Amino acid sequence: MMNSRDVVLQTTSQVTVFIIMTFSGFLFLAGHNNPGGGFIGGLMSAAALVLLALAYDLKTMRQALPVNFHYVTATGLLIAIFSGMGSFVFGAPFMSQAYDYFTLPLLGEVELATAMIFDLGVYLAVVGVTMTIILSIGEDR
Amino acid sequence: MIAEPIIAILILIGAIISALSAFGLIRLPDVYLRSHAATKSATLGVLSVLTGGFLYFMFFEGLISAKMLLGIVFVFITAPVAGHLIERAAYMSGVPMWQKSIRDDLKLAIAEERKSKPQPEKSQA
Numbered sequence: 001m002m003n004s005r006d007v008v009l010q011t012t013s014q015v016t017v018f019i020i021m022t023f024s025g026f027l028f029l030a031g032h033n034n035p036g037g038g039f040i041g042g043l044m045s046a047a048a049l050v051l052l053a054l055a056y057d058l059k060t061m062r063q064a065l066p067v068n069f070h071y072v073t074a075t076g077l078l079i080a081i082f083s084g085m086g087s088f089v090f091g092a093p094f095m096s097q098a099y100d101y102f103t104l105p106l107l108g109e110v111e112l113a114t115a116m117i118f119d120l121g122v123y124l125a126v127v128g129v130t131m132t133i134i135l136s137i138g139e140d141r
Numbered sequence: 142m143i144a145e146p147i148i149a150i151l152i153l154i155g156a157i158i159s160a161l162s163a164f165g166l167i168r169l170p171d172v173y174l175r176s177h178a179a180t181k182s183a184t185l186g187v188l189s190v191l192t193g194g195f196l197y198f199m200f201f202e203g204l205i206s207a208k209m210l211l212g213i214v215f216v217f218i219t220a221p222v223a224g225h226l227i228e229r230a231a232y233m234s235g236v237p238m239w240q241k242s243i244r245d246d247l248k249l250a251i252a253e254e255r256k257s258k259p260q261p262e263k264s265q266a
Contacts, residue, residue, distance in 0.1 A: 006229070012222045019215055023208075 006055075013055035020048040028123055032111075038119035042126030049127075050134055058139060069131040076124030083117040144200040148193045155190035158182050171239040172231045180224030187216055 024044035031037030053061040087096035099113035165178025195209040232247060 006226070008222055008225055012218060016215065016218060019211060023211060026208075 010055045013051050017048045017052055020051070021045055024048065028119065031119055032113060032115065038122030039126055042123040043130060045123075046127050046130035046134070049131060053134075053138070058135065069128045069135065071128075073125050073128030073132065076121045076126070076128060078121070079124065080118050080121030083114060083121060086114065086117075142200070144196060148196050148200070151189050151193035151196065155186045155188070155193065157186075158189065159186035162186060171242075172236050173228055173238060176224050176228045176231075180221055184216060184220040187220075188213060191216070 024041045027036035027044060028038060028041030029036075031041070049061060049065065052064060084095040087094060090096075095118075097113060097115045097118075099111055099115070101109055102112050103109050159182070162178050162182035165182065166175050169175045169178055191209060191213050195206060195213070198204045198206050198209070238245065
């Protein structure tokens with residue numbers, strides 16, 4: 001191959017990765033009242049990382065996000081378990097969820113639910129599992 | 142209301158352009174010309190359909206859909222790049238051009254690049 005570094009693809013992916021990551025965050029936050037949630041948000045941010053790895057290479061992608069994705073999966077599962085066990089503190093059954101309205105600075109009145117924490121665990125687990133699968137397939141030459 | 146015929150015309154034009162692009166995909170002779178038809182006119186068709194949908198939701202539902210704007214920008218950025226990558230991959234894997242095409246500047250450019258730094262090519266071979 002003449003040169004595997006394609007300037008058009010690299011420049012475009014620099015722009016589009018930001019759009020995809022933003023949309024993934026939007027999907028994650030919108031999951032309570034709209035289509036979205038932790039699963040497709042996690043899949044979409046994994047897709048952004050795969051796009052980076054396609055446009056550059058795996059080493060550059062690891063420099064952009066220097067984490068071990070096994071730990072990401074484990075952290076997601078731990079967050080999900082502890083968000084379920086948090087209901088024991090209030091004497092409620094496992095995985096009981098609650099929500100309330102809070103007034104945050106800069107954002108106004110926001111509905112915050114404990115299901116959000118569980119969804120964060122799902123998000124991290126999905127990102128970790130997807131990236132582990134893709135990297136372990138893609139790294140063998 | 143003036144918005145309704147504009148939206149109808151936008152969506153109709155988008156559908157017609159998409160159909161034209163499909164006809165180009167059937168009728169044109171080689172990969173490069175087909176990709177020319179598929180990327181440009183399909184992008185414009187999808188863009189005008191999406192713009193029509195965006196205007197519809199803006200005027201009739203009172204909803205400014207940022208997702209749709211993001212989709213318009215995203216398709217506008219990525220569809221030509223996808224066409225570029227497909228054509229480049231086709232050229233690099235040696236798909237022949239149409240017999241009647243007369244200019245091939247990329248061949249000269251690749252030959253010059255090989256001439257300027259022949260060592261890695263020979264070591265590869």
